[in-house]
Amino acid sequence: MEQITEAEADAPAPVPEETIAGGEADLAEIKESAPMTDEPGTSIGTPTPEELREQVERTRDGLGQPVEALAGKAAAVARARGRTTAVRQQAVETTALVTGQIQAKARQAAHLVKDRTPDRVRDRAAQASGFLARAVLRAGQATAEKTPDPVLYNAGRAARAARAQRTPLLAAGAALAVFVLVRRGRGRR
Known part of the structure; x- marks a missing residue:
C-alpha cells in the first residue's frame, strides 16, 4: 500500500x-x-x-x-x-374538403351534360369512344415497338409517378374541367 x-x-x-x-x-x-x-x-x-x-x-x-x-x-x-x-x-x-367539393361539382356537371345530351348523340359518342380507344391502343403498340428502351424506361417511371400521385392529378383535372365548364357557361349568357 x-x-x-x-x-x-x-x-x-x-x-x-x-x-x-x-x-x-x-x-x-x-x-x-x-x-x-x-x-x-x-x-x-x-x-x-x-x-x-x-x-x-x-x-x-x-x-x-x-x-x-x-x-x-x-x-x-x-x-x-x-x-x-x-x-x-x-x-x-x-x-379533403376542396377535393370533395370538386368531385361533387364534377359529378353535377357530368349529370347536367348527360341530362341535356340526346340519346342518339350519346350512342354515337360511345361508338366514337370505342373506336378511339382501339385506335389509341394500336398506336400505342406501334409506338412501343419503335421506341428505344431508355425512352420506354423513362416513360414507365413517369407513369408510375403519376399513378402514385393519382389523387392530386385527378383533383387538378377535375378543377380544370369545372373551370372550363363554368367559363363556357358564363360566356353563353
Missing part, C-alpha cells in the same frame, strides 16, 4: 476542469488554495467559508444559465413541432 507524506496530505485535491464553470481564473484559484479547514483563512490563498460559498454560488449560476438556455430551445422546438402538426392537419382537412 502506498504511503502518503504529510505534504501530500496537506495539498489540495485536484479538481477536473470540466466541473468548473467559471473558466481558467476560478481553476487557478482552486489549484492555488490551501487545504480546507474550519479555521478562517489567515494565509494568502486560503479561502474562507464565505468565499467558498460565494464560489459555489457563482458555479451554480454559471451552470444554471446553460440549462435554462437549453430548456428554452427545447420548448421552442416543441412549439414549432406542434405548429407544424397543426398546419399539416389543417392542410389535409382543407385538401
